[in-house]
Amino acid sequence: MILIVDDNQNNIYSLKKLLESKDFQVDTAESGEEALGKALKNNYALIILDVQMPGMDGFEVAETFAGYSKTKEIPIIFLSAVNTEKQFITRGYESGGIDYVTKPIDPDILLLKVKTFYNLQENSLAMKKSQQSLELEVKGRREAQVTMRSEIDHFHLMLEALPQIAFTLDGNGKVTFVNSKWFQYSKSENIFPQTHPDDHSILLEFERCRRKGSALQLESRIKNIETGEFRYHLLRMSPVYNGKSIKNWVGTFTDIEDQKKVEKEKDEFLSIASHELKTPLTSIKAYMQLLERKLKGYDGNTEASFVTKALSQVEKLNTLITDLLDVSKIENGKLKINKKRNNLDNVINNAIDTILQTHDDKVKITRHGFIPDILIPFDEIRIEQVLINFLTNAIKYSPENNQVIVTTFVDETEVRVSVTDFGIGIPDFKQDAVFKKFYRVEESSLQFQGMGIGLYICSEIINQHDGTIGLSSVVEEGSTFYFTLPLN
Ligand code: ADP
Numbered sequence: 001m002i003l004i005v006d007d008n009q010n011n012i013y014s015l016k017k018l019l020e021s022k023d024f025q026v027d028t029a030e031s032g033e034e035a036l037g038k039a040l041k042n043n044y045a046l047i048i049l050d051v052q053m054p055g056m057d058g059f060e061v062a063e064t065f066a067g068y069s070k071t072k073e074i075p076i077i078f079l080s081a082v083n084t085e086k087q088f089i090t091r092g093y094e095s096g097g098i099d100y101v102t103k104p105i106d107p108d109i110l111l112l113k114v115k116t117f118y119n120l121q122e123n124s125l126a127m128k129k130s131q132q133s134l135e136l137e138v139k140g141r142r143e144a145q146v147t148m149r150s151e152i153d154h155f156h157l158m159l160e161a162l163p164q165i166a167f168t169l170d171g172n173g174k175v176t177f178v179n180s181k182w183f184q185y186s187k188s189e190n191i192f193p194q195t196h197p198d199d200h201s202i203l204l205e206f207e208r209c210r211r212k213g214s215a216l217q218l219e220s221r222i223k224n225i226e227t228g229e230f231r232y233h234l235l236r237m238s239p240v241y242n243g244k245s246i247k248n249w250v251g252t253f254t255d256i257e258d259q260k261k262v263e264k265e266k267d268e269f270l271s272i273a274s275h276e277l278k279t280p281l282t283s284i285k286a287y288m289q290l291l292e293r294k295l296k297g298y299d300g301n302t303e304a305s306f307v308t309k310a311l312s313q314v315e316k317l318n319t320l321i322t323d324l325l326d327v328s329k330i331e332n333g334k335l336k337i338n339k340k341r342n343n344l345d346n347v348i349n350n351a352i353d354t355i356l357q358t359h360d361d362k363v364k365i366t367r368h369g370f371i372p373d374i375l376i377p378f379d380e381i382r383i384e385q386v387l388i389n390f391l392t393n394a395i396k397y398s399p400e401n402n403q404v405i406v407t408t409f410v411d412e413t414e415v416r417v418s419v420t421d422f423g424i425g426i427p428d429f430k431q432d433a434v435f436k437k438f439y440r441v442e443e444s445s446l447q448f449q450g451m452g453i454g455l456y457i458c459s460e461i462i463n464q465h466d467g468t469i470g471l472s473s474v475v476e477e478g479s480t481f482y483f484t485l486p487l488n
Contacts, residue, residue, distance in 0.1 A: 001025040001042065002118065005035040005061065006050040006079070015048065018107050019114065032056030036064055039071045045121045046114060051080035051092070062095040073124075075117045077101055165193075165233075165253035171246045173210055185222050185253070193253070196221035196230045206237060213239060213246060222253065231257040271328035274321050281321060285314050326457045327437065335457075337382060337464045341375035344383070344415060344485070348406060351387035355395070362402045363395055369408035376415060378485055382461045389454040390419040390481045396448055398423025398478070410487075414467070418482035425475040435459040435469065458483070 002024050006012045009030070016026045027042065029035035032053060039047070047065075051058035058078055065071040078092040081103035092100040099113055159166035160179045167178040167189075178189045185193035192202050199220040209216040216237040221230035237251040288311050295304035329335040352365050394404045401422040409416045426434060426441055433439045440452040462469040462483045473479035 001027055001044050002114065003027045003029060003035060003038060003042075003044045003047045005029045005032065005047060005053075005058070007031060007053045008050070011050065011079075018111065022111055022115075024114070024118070032058070032061035032064070035061055036071075039065060039074065040068065044074050045125070046118050047074055047076045048114070049076050049078055049097075051078050051088070052082055059091055059095040062092075062097055066096045072096070075121050077113060077117065079103060079105065162252065164255075167251050169237075169249040169251065171248060173206065173249070176248065184224055184226065187225060193222035196223075202235060209237065210239075210246075215239060219256070231255055232260040233257075267328055267331045270324055271332070274324035274328065277321050278325065281314065281318055285311070285318065288314060320451065323451070323453050323457060327453050330457065330460045335460060335464070337379045337461065339377045339379055339465070341377050342380050343373075344376050344378070344408075344417070345371045345373075347380055347384050348387060348408070348417065351384050351391060352406065354384075354388060355391045359395060363404070364402055365391070365404045365406060367406050367408075371408050371410055371415060374410075374487070376485060376487055378465055379461070383465075383485070386458045386461055386483060387417070387419070389458050393454065393481070394419050394421035394423065394479075396450070397421065397444060399447075401478075412487075414484045414486050416482055416484045418480050420478065420480040422478040425477050425479055426471070426473040427475055431471055431473060434471070455481075 002019055004012050004015050004019075004026060005028075006015070007030055012028050012030070016028060019026050027038060027044070029038055032055060035047070035049070038044075049058045049061060053061075056064070058080070062076050062078075065074065065076070075098045076096060077099045078097045079101050080088065080092075089100045098117060101110060101113070156177055156179075159168075159177065162179065162181075165179065165181045165185060167182060168176050170176050175189050178186075182189065182193075195202055200218060202218065202220060205218055206216055216235065218235045220233060220235055222233050223230050232255070233253040234256050235251065235253050237249050239246045240248050240250060288307060292304065292307045292311060295301050295307055298304070326335060348367070348371075352367075356363065356365065391404060391406075395402070398404075398421045403422055405420040407418045407420065409418075424444055427443075430441050434441065435455050435458075437456045438452045439456075440450060445452075459469045462485075465485055467483055467485045469481075469483045471479055471481045
């Protein structure tokens with residue numbers, strides 16, 4: 001908007017008409033005081049100021065405008081009919097004017113000047129605005145940088161305080177920070193600790209996870225550079241995502257050497273104990289079977305029923321010890337799988353028969369699905385063991401419902417067998433853990449007997465067959481445990 005300041009209303013009128021004819025927005029003031037008041041309130045792109053006015057003359061008005069930050073930048077064109085001499089023109093420029101036009105005015109020339117100054121002012125205002133917003137952005141970025149720096153420092157301090165070796169990598173896998181414990185296992189921050197020759201290579205495993213964009217978890221022995229000793233560590237490396245790309249990685253090595261030693265001693269103890277128990281138990285079982293056969297000759301003999309009951313308990317003990325032996329075989333890598341081409345349908349039916357014979361009549365096992373008459377390579381005894389385990393659990397963990405469904409499904413590459421029950425179910429977040437050694441779901445562990453090793457052995461057996469094992473379960477509704485076997 002343009003402000004015209006003149007004490008003569010006729011002048012104002014004609015000038016206003018002239019400017020409005022060229023689409024300029026115009027405001028007017030009849031004195032210097034009024035002009036100042038308006039200029040402090042509104043934003044003007046140009047002021048056309050009459051020099052001769054009663055009260056404040058044009059020069060004084062311009063000088064006053066120069067004293068206010070809001071008005072000092074507004075370009076002023078002086079208009080004068082009387083003071084056309086050089087000294088007045090000079091004063092006009094000195095008091096802050098950008099042009100001095102003498103009357104009578106040539107409207108075309110005045111309009112050209114107004115247009116030029118108006119555009120110049122608009123441009124300079126726009127530039128100022130963008131400069132201000134740039135400055136604001138730079139300031140914001142600087143502040144964000146300072147905050148980020150202090151957050152990174154804080155994060156590094158936290159990593160330094162950890163009892164573990166801690167480090168960070170950039171998105172390309174280059175080390176960007178290591179805490180001081182790193183240097184017990186490596187001379188340089190750019191070199192990963194040396195792993196035991198029998199263990200997985202950290203760099204290869206990391207590269208594999210980096211390509212997939214997934215976290216890495218690895219147990220590995222790394223060499224302490226002072227003692228030369230290899231100690232077991234659990235390495236965890238997690239990607240930190242920025243949208244879809246990995247910004248960096250945070251990693252830790254946790255020393256699990258002592259834990260590993262205790263575990264090893266426990267496994268050794270289990271292995272020795274179960275071996276030592278197995279031999280006397282086998283002869284007890286044999287003698288009891290002889291006794292049972294002898295007593296069965298006499299009708300209505302209560303001793304015979306006692307012996308039968310004792311034998312069934314001996315059988316349970318035998319299963320427990322066999323399971324413990326299997327665990328120690330797994331630990332020592334000695335659980336051997338003897339694969340032959342077999343008929344899976346027969347094995348499933350055998351397992352169901354065994355379960356029906358050893359449980360009361362209320363238990364109902366239904367079969368769904370169909371297996372074509374093909375031979376699949378698997379270890380008959382071990383797969384039957386898995387099925388018996390699934391079925392025993394399905395009945396054990398369903399105290400209110402005796403219904404179990406065995407479903408089979410075959411496609412071009414694999415066969416899938418699942419066992420469904422309608423029992424107590426397993427909470428979501430505990431489902432992965434049930435295949436771990438000695439794991440039992442807390443909620444059910446008091447109510448039902450068990451050692452938590454059956455599913456661990458099953459998962460090892462299925463892994464050795466290159467199959468998959470898993471479950472889906474809903475608390476209070478039931479569970480489905482399944483395994484798959486490749487057809488070839
Ligand atoms: P065990 O039954 O001897 O405890 P398992 O290894 O067979 O050991 O099972 C591990 C745990 O998984 C069990 O303790 C139980 O908490 C849970 N579980 C297994 N099967 C079922 C099932 N069908 N329904 C509910 N929970 C189950």
